Amino acid sequence: MGEFNENDLVNNDYQRTVTKGVNSKFTDVRNRQKVNKKETYEVIYFCNAFVKAYHVPKTKESFQKVEKIIRLPQASHIVMRDQLNSFVAQNWNKI
Incomplete structure (x- = not known):
């Protein structure tokens, strides 16, 4: 499985900005624990990580x-x- 990217998202209403001092490598502990569902890179990272980690089709x-x-x-x-x-795992078969 390759990494999916912005072109693979369903929605296109995400912000492409990153909070000052935050980068896509999630170096800060809080950023590793929280997901900003309005930021493009965070949604892509979360979706890719879920698909890789869970027993779902890749x-x-x-x-x-x-x-x-x-x-x-x-x-x-x-x-x-x-x-x-x-939440995603619990709702996987409901969508």
């Missing part, structure tokens, strides 16, 4: 399914990476 469709699940209204308040992973 396809573009799975990548996009993760994206759709994290945008569900029920997930709007979930920002912690571990909780968001659990």
